[in-house]
Each structure stands twice: as structure tokens, then as C-alpha cells.
Amino acid sequence: MNKTLALLDCLAQLKEAQSCADALLSDIVAGAVRANKGRGGALDRGTLRAFRAALRTASSHSDQVEMILAEFDSLQTVMPLGHRQFPQIATGA
Numbered sequence: 001m002n003k004t005l006a007l008l009d010c011l012a013q014l015k016e017a018q019s020c021a022d023a024l025l026s027d028i029v030a031g032a033v034r035a036n037k038g039r040g041g042a043l044d045r046g047t048l049r050a051f052r053a054a055l056r057t058a059s060s061h062s063d064q065v066e067m068i069l070a071e072f073d074s075l076q077t078v079m080p081l082g083h084r085q086f087p088q089i090a091t092g093a
Contacts, residue, residue: 007068014061021054 027047034040 003068010061010064017054017058017061021058024051024054
């Protein structure tokens with residue numbers, strides 16, 4: 001797979017996982033506020049598990065993005081932009 005496409009795919013998945021974690025955290029905080037005011041029960045364990053899973057997923061995608069970017073960086077070190085060697089065209093002179 002093309003590294004640029006892989007990077008874009010990982011970034012999209014990372015954004016999705018972060019959005020999911022944000023929504024779940026919002027639910028957790030709202031539940032905690034209700035419980036603190038005596039209007040709700042204990043926090044839902046399922047929501048907490050889903051939040052942890054979303055954080056793990058985001059972390060995994062973040063690691064993948066870092067690896068792809070490191071590959072881009074290593075390619076730049078080996079063959080910097082603007083300094084790439086192109087085959088010389090032989091002139092019949």
C-alpha cells in the first residue's frame with residue numbers, strides 16, 4: 001500500500017477513535033456530575049470499558065502514524081528532496 005494512503009487512513013481512524021473517546025468521556029463526566037448531585041447512580045461500567053477501548057484504539061493508530069512518519073523521515077535522510085539523483089541522459093557527442 002502507498003505510504004501516503006496508509007498515513008491518511010491511519011489518521012482518519014485515529015480521528016474517529018478520538019471522537020468516540022471524546023463522546024464517551026462527555027457521557028462519563030455528565031454521569032459523574034449527576035451522581036455527585038444525588039440525581040444518578042454509579043457510573044456505567046460498560047461506558048468506562050468502551051472509553052478504555054477507544055483510548056487503546058487511538059493509541060494504536062497513533063503508534064501506526066508515528067511509524068509511517070518515521071519511514072518518511074528515513075527516506076528523506078537517505079534521499080532528501082531536491083537532491084535526488086536522476087540518470088544522466090547520454091548525449092551522442
